[in-house]
Amino acid sequence: MVDIFVLMLHHSYRTIGEVTLQKEGATVSIILHSDLNCFYASVEMNEAPELKGKKVAVCGSTENRHGIVLTASYPAKRSGVKTGMANWQAQQACPGLIMVPPHYELYLKYSRIVRRIYKRYSETIEAFGMDENWVRP
16 A cells, blocks of 8 residues: 655645645645555565465564564554564564564565656655655656
8 A cells, every 4th residue: 555645835725625736826846755554564465475464564583682563564553563562562462473574675676666666757756765755746
């Protein structure tokens, strides 16, 4: 799932429903903000389809003392798993949680794919992490 927000930056505007329109004569800059929800978990489920629809969390290594949840699928979130939660807490909150290690090179690959799609529509793209982008159409 992708959330896209349209920011219209100017001093004079009017709102019609959820769309903000420029007032005649006003200067406007439109910037799209895209945030790929549950990005790491979504990539993991795309690579391993058997994980789709399951309670999945991408977690740091408990052995290396980086044992926190980096992201979780929607079913895991509905069971109480939160980003930043210790792995053991996530397992308590969500019995049967499938914990997978992060695969950063894979996330970078998908991030680049998404940016190539944005490049079809704009040359002005500013990355904000792997899963968020600011796009000026």
